[in-house]
Amino acid sequence: MAEAVISLGASAVLVSASAAALSTTGSIISHTGEKTSLRQNASGGLRLMGSEVQRGLHLLIKTKDTPKAELAHTDLNHQQYSSSIQECEAIAIDRKRAFQPAFGIRMAELDRPVIYGLSTSARGNGYALERCGAPLTMDGRYGEVAETYIAPILQDIGVMPCQGNPDTCNSQVNPDGTEKSLNDIVKQLDLDFAVIANHGERTPARVAKEPAFAIETDSARKLIKIVSPKTEEEQNPSYLEIKNGLRSVSRHDLHFAMYSRASKIEDASSNEQGALLNGAFFRNISSNRVRFLLDGSGSMSACILWGSGRGQRRTYWNGNRYISTRKICALTRMESLQNELVMIINGLPDNTKINIESFSSRGYLNHRRWKPSVDGLISLDDSETRQSAISFVHSLNDGSVTRWGGTIPWDGLDTALNDEETDTLYFLSDGEPNTNHQGRQWTNDEFSSTVDHYISKNDQRGKKITINTTALGLNSNWMKDLANRSTGDYLMIDKNYITVAQQ
The missing domain is CATH 3.40.50.410 (von Willebrand factor, type A domain)
Structure with missing residues (x-):
C-alpha cells in the first residue's frame, strides 16, 4: 500500500524501487551496502517529494506570528487544514509513532492538502520524513478514494550529536530525570518557520538529539529547500545516518531545492x-x-x-x-x-x-x-x-x-x-x-x-x-x-x- 501512496506515473519503476528501499528495516550489513542504501533512500525519496512540490500550487507552513493578509492562504495553522492534520496524527497514533507536520502542499486536484511531517524511523534509532495525504495511482493521478495514507519519504534522518552547550544536551530529559525517547522529541518538536538573517524563512536550528534536518522557504511560499540543521551561519547540510550503537556506520548529506508552479x-x-x-x-x-x-x-x-x-x-x-x-x-x-x-x-x-x-x-x-x-x-x-x-x-x-x-x-x-x-x-x-x-x-x-x-x-x-x-x-x-x-x-x-x- 505504501508504494501506491507515493508512486508517480512516469516514474513507476523508480517509485517501486524507492519505496522498497525506504521501508527497509533489516539489520546493519556492510559499510558499502549501507552507503548504497542511504544514497538510494535520498535519491528516490527526494525525487518523489520534488515531483509533488513541482505540481503543487504553493506550500503551507506554520509560523508563530499571524501571516500577512496576502500570505493567509499559505498558513498551515489555518482552521481549514486542522482536520487534515488531525487525521494524519490519528493514523500516526495507531502506528504508535508521532507525526509532527513540517510543511504542506496545496494541490489543484485535491480539496485537502498533502502534508509532510517528521516521525521516527523504522529502525527506531533515527528520524523519518513522511508523506500524509491522498494516495497516488501508478499513472500519477490522485486516487478517487477518500482514505488518507502515511508513507515514508526519507528514512534514517540523523540524530543531532550532543556537542557544545551542556544545557542543550541535558534538555532532552523528562521531569523524572529519564531520557526522552525520539518519539517524545518528535511530539514536542518546534517546526515553526521564522525569518532568519541570512536564509529567508526557515525552521529553527536543531539541538542535541533532535532531527538533523531543517527546511527553508521563500517569501512567496513556493520554494522548499533542505538546509543546515544548525544555525544560519553553518554550512553543514542536513543528513541521513545509520549508526551501530554510538558508531556511525554510514552517512549521506541531503541536498534539495524545489519550487511549485515555477511558471x-x-x-x-x-x-x-x-x-x-x-x-x-x-x-x-x-x-x-x-x-x-x-x-x-x-x-x-x-x-x-x-x-x-x-x-x-x-x-x-x-x-x-x-x-x-x-x-x-x-x-x-x-x-x-x-x-x-x-x-x-x-x-x-x-x-x-x-x-x-x-x-x-x-x-x-x-x-x-x-x-x-x-x-x-x-x-x-x-x-x-x-x-x-x-x-x-x-x-x-x-x-x-x-x-x-x-x-x-x-x-x-x-x-x-x-x-x-x-x-x-x-x-x-x-x-x-x-x-x-x-x-x-x-x-x-x-x-x-x-x-x-x-x-x-x-x-x-x-x-x-x-x-x-x-x-x-x-x-x-x-x-x-x-x-x-x-x-x-x-x-x-x-x-x-x-x-x-x-x-
Whole structure:
C-alpha cells in the first residue's frame, strides 16, 4: 500500500524501487551496502517529494506570528487544514509513532492538502520524513478514494550529536530525570518557520538529539529547500545516518531545492523570465558512459527566486551586469543546476562511468574538470568516488562570481569528442559563447561553421557521441543544430517550457 501512496506515473519503476528501499528495516550489513542504501533512500525519496512540490500550487507552513493578509492562504495553522492534520496524527497514533507536520502542499486536484511531517524511523534509532495525504495511482493521478495514507519519504534522518552547550544536551530529559525517547522529541518538536538573517524563512536550528534536518522557504511560499540543521551561519547540510550503537556506520548529506508552479515566478532583478524548473535540465539518461559539460560562467549566478528579508551582501548577475545587494536570494541558476545534478549522480547505477567538466574563461575559477576524471571517465562503483563528484558539483558555487569567467565551451567539447569511451554528452549553457571555436568574436549568423566543425569531428570517431544540449533562458540555434545533427535532444528551458511541462 505504501508504494501506491507515493508512486508517480512516469516514474513507476523508480517509485517501486524507492519505496522498497525506504521501508527497509533489516539489520546493519556492510559499510558499502549501507552507503548504497542511504544514497538510494535520498535519491528516490527526494525525487518523489520534488515531483509533488513541482505540481503543487504553493506550500503551507506554520509560523508563530499571524501571516500577512496576502500570505493567509499559505498558513498551515489555518482552521481549514486542522482536520487534515488531525487525521494524519490519528493514523500516526495507531502506528504508535508521532507525526509532527513540517510543511504542506496545496494541490489543484485535491480539496485537502498533502502534508509532510517528521516521525521516527523504522529502525527506531533515527528520524523519518513522511508523506500524509491522498494516495497516488501508478499513472500519477490522485486516487478517487477518500482514505488518507502515511508513507515514508526519507528514512534514517540523523540524530543531532550532543556537542557544545551542556544545557542543550541535558534538555532532552523528562521531569523524572529519564531520557526522552525520539518519539517524545518528535511530539514536542518546534517546526515553526521564522525569518532568519541570512536564509529567508526557515525552521529553527536543531539541538542535541533532535532531527538533523531543517527546511527553508521563500517569501512567496513556493520554494522548499533542505538546509543546515544548525544555525544560519553553518554550512553543514542536513543528513541521513545509520549508526551501530554510538558508531556511525554510514552517512549521506541531503541536498534539495524545489519550487511549485515555477511558471508564476519572475526574476525580480531583471526583465528576463528567470524562473527555471528543477528536474528538467537533463533528460532520459540511459547511458553508462556519459559526460556532463556545464556552464560555470558568472551569469549562472543570476537569482531566479528571491527570498524575504535582508542578509549579508552578495553579488549576482542581473542579465546585463553584476549587482551587489543585501536582498536574500533563495535560489540561483547555479544552485538549481547543482541540486538536479547531485540527485542525478546519487541515482546513477554503480556501473556508470562519468566525467564532469565546467567551462568558462581559461584561467578563471570555473574553467576546470573534476580531478579524478582528468584522464577520462571514472566509474561510480565506489561510494567515495561518487561523493567526490558531488563535492566537485558543489564547488562550482565557490569564490567571487565575478571570477567565475565567461562562456567559452570549446575546451570541454574538444575533450569530449576526443574521448572514444564516451558515448553520450550532456552540454548545458545559459548564454551564447563569447568567442567561436577559433577564438574570434562570436556572431550568431555564422554559428553553422562551428557546428560543422564539431559534427565533422564526431563523424571521424569510431562511435559517434550523442550530444544533448540544454539552453537556459534563451533559444540557441547553434546548440539546437548541434544536438539535432548528433541525434541528441535539444531543450530550451524558459517560461513556456515550464508551463507545458507542468500541465
